Amino acid sequence: MKLYTFDAAPNARRVTLFMQYKGIEIETTQIAMMELEQLGDDYKKINPECTVPALVLDDGTVLTEVVGICAYLEALYPDKPLMGSSALEKALVISWDHKLFVGIMAATGGILRNTSKGFVNRGLPGPIDVPQIPELAERGRLQIPQILAKLNEHLSSNQWLAGDNFSLADIDLLASIDFMAWVKQSVPDECVHLKSWHERAAAIFA
Ligand SMILES: N[C@@H](CCC(=O)N[C@@H](CS)C(=O)NCC(=O)O)C(=O)O
Structure with a gap:
């Protein structure tokens, strides 16, 4: 599993805080949004939507929506629930x-x-x-x-x-x-x- 992100970007920050709260660590690559790396060919191959965050799973699936990324992480790391219990x-x-x-x-x-x-x-x-x-x-x-x-x-x-x-x-x-x-x-x-x-x-x- 690998996370592509850019710490300063507000949507990316939602995932960062989610992971921080739960103590989750994932291999992470920063995408240099100030240099428009998210629009470059290399990143387009990873996430054709050209947005961060993107979580690439071990089977190649790419999750591009924060809510989907968080739902996936919540299922893998249920301790300290952040998406509700009841x-x-x-x-x-x-x-x-x-x-x-x-x-x-x-x-x-x-x-x-x-x-x-x-x-x-x-x-x-x-x-x-x-x-x-x-x-x-x-x-x-x-x-x-x-x-x-x-x-x-x-x-x-x-x-x-x-x-x-x-x-x-x-x-x-x-x-x-x-x-x-x-x-x-x-x-x-x-x-x-x-x-x-x-x-x-x-x-x-x-
Ligand atoms: N669909 C994403 C939105 C992701 C998004 O819009 N990310 C912004 C950064 S906060 C982005 O990647 N923008 C790319 C750009 O401005 O070119 C979600 O559910 O959060």
Whole structure:
């Protein structure tokens, strides 16, 4: 099994934190995204989607989605579960993972990719040129405060996103909030429950 990643990339960080929490060590190669190595022919042969992270299994299967990589690792390393124990917890973790990917990760990525000079013609990750559409950045700026307010309300009566136990959902949110800073978005001061959750979650990896 081999992991291709780039430590600074927000989606890659979700897997890094997942592995760190569980104490998993896997042979890892860094892909130099600043030099666009992910778009080069060598990496394209490994992951034709040209994204990180990618986990290549011993039988040659390539997992390219964070949630799939984490589900696979959770099955191999069940100690310190991060994807829920009960049926309900499992469902809640996956639901939050999806909600956060769309509502913060993709929204933040949309702001970055549709406004930054470094992403001209790279409006979406992957091998196909996609022009920048500045309105999508505007949409992202509208989306993010809405989900932050909902998260704040949810965390007013829950210690962790999926209930009593720290999970992948919390890792997703941690990586998402840190990614927001790349586009000058932050948790508003009035989101006191979200802010104290952030302190609790960050302390786990301190
Ligand atoms: N489908 C992946 C998304 C992976 C992704 O978008 N990764 C970004 C880094 S955070 C990437 O590889 N971008 C390539 C690029 O910008 O060219 C997932 O489920 O997490």
